[in-house]
Amino acid sequence: MPPQRKHVLVVDDNEFIRLLLKENLEDCGYNVALAVNGEDAIHYLDKGHTPVLIVTDIMMPKKQGIEMIEEVRAKHPHVKVLAISGGGATRVGDILARAQAAGSDAVLAKPFNMNDFEATVTRLTR
Numbered sequence: 001m002p003p004q005r006k007h008v009l010v011v012d013d014n015e016f017i018r019l020l021l022k023e024n025l026e027d028c029g030y031n032v033a034l035a036v037n038g039e040d041a042i043h044y045l046d047k048g049h050t051p052v053l054i055v056t057d058i059m060m061p062k063k064q065g066i067e068m069i070e071e072v073r074a075k076h077p078h079v080k081v082l083a084i085s086g087g088g089a090t091r092v093g094d095i096l097a098r099a100q101a102a103g104s105d106a107v108l109a110k111p112f113n114m115n116d117f118e119a120t121v122t123r124l125t126r
Contacts, residue, residue: 017057
């Protein structure tokens with residue numbers, strides 16, 4: 001029986017980014033689910049889905065990434081979190097530092113190199 005593919009949840013309000021990351025992760029052998037914001041991601045987790053990793057943007061409508069990370073840490077502490085951000089109107093370093101303080105396991109600033117993304121995902125999903 002082949003090994004089970006690891007499950008990753010990608011959370012980003014930008015459809016292009018969601019689909020790009022989904023395609024990349026699937027090419028690397030992961031099963032990928034998508035959510036458009038933190039609220040959708042929490043609903044997905046509350047339905048019993050258990051990804052090994054959540055890749056999340058920070059600046060999103062409804063429930064932003066920081067709030068979602070805090071909730072994931074409280075309800076699903078075993079799930080790894082990779083925070084990504086382009087910074088929006090504020091400095092990306094400040095936003096990613098806040099994501100780390102909220103409990104993300106790793107951070108990447110957009111735009112990032114896909115090799116760096118893949119290496120980070122591999123490290124987090126071992």
